[in-house]
Amino acid sequence: MALTIQDTMFLFIQMFMVACVWSYLYKTDNIFARGAAQIVISISTVHYFLNNLNRVYLQVLIPIMDGTRLINIIPVLAGVLFYTRLWKGKGWIASYSYSLSLGIGMGSLFTTYVSTNLLNPINRAITQVTGATTPFDQASALLAFIGTLCALSYWLFTVELKGPTRYILVFGRLFLMSSIGILYAQDVVWAQSLFIGAADKFLKFFRMVLLGAVA
Amino acid sequence: MALAKLGKIDYRFIYAFMTIITFIPLIYPIGIPTTVGDNVKNYVNKIETYPAGSVALTSFSGYITMLPDVEPIYVATYKLLFARGFKVLILLTDVDAPIVITQVLNKAGVDWSKEGIDFVIFPYMSMDEAAHVVFTDNIRSYFINDWKLRSLDNATNLPLMQEIYDYTDFDLVVGSTGHVSRYNVWCGIDIVAWGTGTGLLPFVGPFYDPINGPIYGYVGGASQGGELEIATGYLGDGIKTNDAKNLGIITLCIIIIIGNLSMLGEKEGGKE
Numbered sequence: 001m002a003l004t005i006q007d008t009m010f011l012f013i014q015m016f017m018v019a020c021v022w023s024y025l026y027k028t029d030n031i032f033a034r035g036a037a038q039i040v041i042s043i044s045t046v047h048y049f050l051n052n053l054n055r056v057y058l059q060v061l062i063p064i065m066d067g068t069r070l071i072n073i074i075p076v077l078a079g080v081l082f083y084t085r086l087w088k089g090k091g092w093i094a095s096y097s098y099s100l101s102l103g104i105g106m107g108s109l110f111t112t113y114v115s116t117n118l119l120n121p122i123n124r125a126i127t128q129v130t131g132a133t134t135p136f137d138q139a140s141a142l143l144a145f146i147g148t149l150c151a152l153s154y155w156l157f158t159v160e161l162k163g164p165t166r167y168i169l170v171f172g173r174l175f176l177m178s179s180i181g182i183l184y185a186q187d188v189v190w191a192q193s194l195f196i197g198a199a200d201k202f203l204k205f206f207r208m209v210l211l212g213a214v215a
Numbered sequence: 216m217a218l219a220k221l222g223k224i225d226y227r228f229i230y231a232f233m234t235i236i237t238f239i240p241l242i243y244p245i246g247i248p249t250t251v252g253d254n255v256k257n258y259v260n261k262i263e264t265y266p267a268g269s270v271a272l273t274s275f276s277g278y279i280t281m282l283p284d285v286e287p288i289y290v291a292t293y294k295l296l297f298a299r300g301f302k303v304l305i306l307l308t309d310v311d312a313p314i315v316i317t318q319v320l321n322k323a324g325v326d327w328s329k330e331g332i333d334f335v336i337f338p339y340m341s342m343d344e345a346a347h348v349v350f351t352d353n354i355r356s357y358f359i360n361d362w363k364l365r366s367l368d369n370a371t372n373l374p375l376m377q378e379i380y381d382y383t384d385f386d387l388v389v390g391s392t393g394h395v396s397r398y399n400v401w402c403g404i405d406i407v408a409w410g411t412g413t414g415l416l417p418f419v420g421p422f423y424d425p426i427n428g429p430i431y432g433y434v435g436g437a438s439q440g441g442e443l444e445i446a447t448g449y450l451g452d453g454i455k456t457n458d459a460k461n462l463g464i465i466t467l468c469i470i471i472i473i474g475n476l477s478m479l480g481e482k483e484g485g486k487e
Contacts, residue, residue: 025230051310055339108345120421186412190284193437196459197283199237
């Protein structure tokens, strides 16, 4: 199927924007890289603003106007109160909205946060040791358990440990560095994936527009 | 001293070298072997245990900036879900998601005439903790329409929604790797997790157990997206770009080792 002018323009813009961003690697402060960054930021701002505006209109205001969900008036009022920050001397009114939003947000967040990031990992570190069946799993679970205790010691003890006990902190630090190393490696793989995605867009232009290949 | 000199190479040569290394396999695929990991096999196996007609809730974050990392996972998963006869609910949890979902479902070969019968897409709503509670407890207290503003109670347009009211009607949740804990806390239903391969995956760990759940399998990042394509048989962009990913990572590892050796050389040189 032949490319339409719209497709060609789209592929060209994709390729051009990728080239502009990549120019940053050659020279950090250049007009192409800065231009691409400004375009993306401005389009994103408009996109997010209009989408959220549309969402509020369709999901919140219309149900109020047709009377199906009058309770939506409360979040709308709370939202409007945020804008009192724009008037000198009236900004304190917005603190009610902040309090409401932060209070509810933190309350519901902590219910899951404590379970996810505190109780479950601790529970898992203990049950892995007792539940492991093969010798390899047992050794692995034991190492993770000891590592968890040492890493916790590293963060929690504010008293400097001396003598043989200092090795607890050394082991804890090594364990933390290993974990952070894995996270960093995952980030590198992620960045590589994005780089390949951009490279693919670059190639698409050459293949489909310049060489006339079919998608 | 020779090692120390390596560290003085202009960084632009390294970037250019990495670019060439990435482009070569995209133009001429090499076919580096890919092994499917247990977590990916468990992800597929879990989905395949459900009979046709089961209901799967898919939490679709779909950031445009993350797309190269997650698109192969989304596409292969939707292909698998529809091929297995699942009824699919799609929750759009990011502002980009309404745009991205169309592209992903088109790539998955979805029949749009079956919208409302085989699948339903909810409008985008920011899905924080409180929103998850309300949504899972009673879908209609959160959404009154689908993403095309058709009432969820309209049996003509959305017959699928006439059987679904809350989380007890879901058989499986395909949750974002960063959000899975929320489903576990509020629902306690079977979960498989999908998402990026970055720091989000550690959230999955405490919940991952292929036998007892609640998370039975997970797929994170484009590399595992390629593995998922092999495991499901739906080959696509993931496997196509795996060569470039693998070759790029191997090269990067070599560059990091050389960089460290050069730093070591510099230190030794300083001592002399």
